[in-house]
Amino acid sequence: MLTVALLFGGRSSEHTISCATAGGVLSAIDRTKYSVIPIGITLEGAFTLQPDDSALFALDPSNMPMVSDNGSRVQWPESSVSRELRVTDADGATRSLGDVDVVFPILHGPFGEDGTVQGLLELIGLPYVGNGVLASALGMDKHFTKTALEAAGVSVAPWVTVSPAQWAADNALWRGRAASLGLPVFVKPARAGSSVGVTKVTAAEDLDAALDIAWAEDGKALIESAIVGREIECGVLSGRAGAAPRVSVAGEIVIAGDGFYDFEAKYLDDSAAQLVCPASLFDGELAEMQRIAARAFEAINGSGLARVDFFYTGSEFIVNELNTMPGFTPISMFPKCWAASGMSYPELIDELIELGLETVR
DSSP states (O other): OOEEEEEEEETTTTTTHHHHHHHHHHHHOOOTEEEEEEEEETOOOOOOOSOOOOOOOOOTTSSSOOOOOOSSSOOOOTTTTEEEEEEEOOOOEEEEEEEEEEEEEEOOOOTTTSSHHHHHHTTTTBBBBSOOOOHHHHHHHHHHHHHHHTTTTOOOOEEEOOOOOHHHHHHHHHHHHHHHOOOEEEEEEOOOTTTTTTTTEEEEEHHHHHHHHTTTOOOOEEEEOOOEEEEEEEEOOOOOGGGOOOOEEEEEESSSSSSOOOOOOIITTTTEEEEESSOOOOHHHHHHHHHHOOOOOOOTOOOOOEEEEEEEOSEEEEEEEESSOOOSSSHHHHHHHHHHTTOHHHHHHHHHHHHHHEEEE
């Protein structure tokens, strides 16, 4: 039996979504194959040993799950020659948790999805699920994701990236660049997810307030042209033994009214959006989407998994974002797309663990 350290929570604004993802994985992982060590990272960054109880981390819009600081502290191996985890309990006693075979970091946002935790795991020599340091850092930063995708010939929405200091130093220049994108635009933190800090701007006088919201999450903000089109997403998995990436069927997000797929629509309001999977695409359209998704995954040196989000104008697939640790609850789009492609949620967990063990960093 393999021992999996499930790493969740974290210091980002997506802490609760990571906890809900943990609840999904804990409820579905095959207990005949895996022994699980649940490690919750508090909002302050403490690594704590949490109960192996999926009900504690269920997605509940009225009471979103969080990692409580129970006083325990998990200790990582002292060097790459050991895989033993230890824990100091709240009473001060230290005990062994045994050797870990692979770490499954289901962290969203900064301090987890951005290459920081991946770097820690590489330093101590533990195999882990998902993308490496470079792909995680690229995928977390929307500006550099777009830069890498453009260089690979993948279409992205026009954008400008600006910091508070740049905006203050030459306001007229940056307002002019923003105006060249037209209206409406979306203003986003460069490094955040789950649509946290994102604002749709339909009037120029609302731009400053939207930038302040984005800068509250990150020191850089993107101002991005709004693309009119269907919102299409798909899942990507690495190929086995160096084979080409595998891409799922497409899913579509159908928004109610004239809103957009914000945090509330994603997690709190069931009536705000509908997730349709598989999406209605002609065979040629699906093949083109899958080709571009694989190209985008390779462009950031992806490994393990990713979700690629598109706007489909009817003639062109434009990549909106590339998410290197997508939402992974049983109702999230990534597992839904793979279920529609013939891979169940427990099988998907198996596949990701196998890929983590196989990947050479």
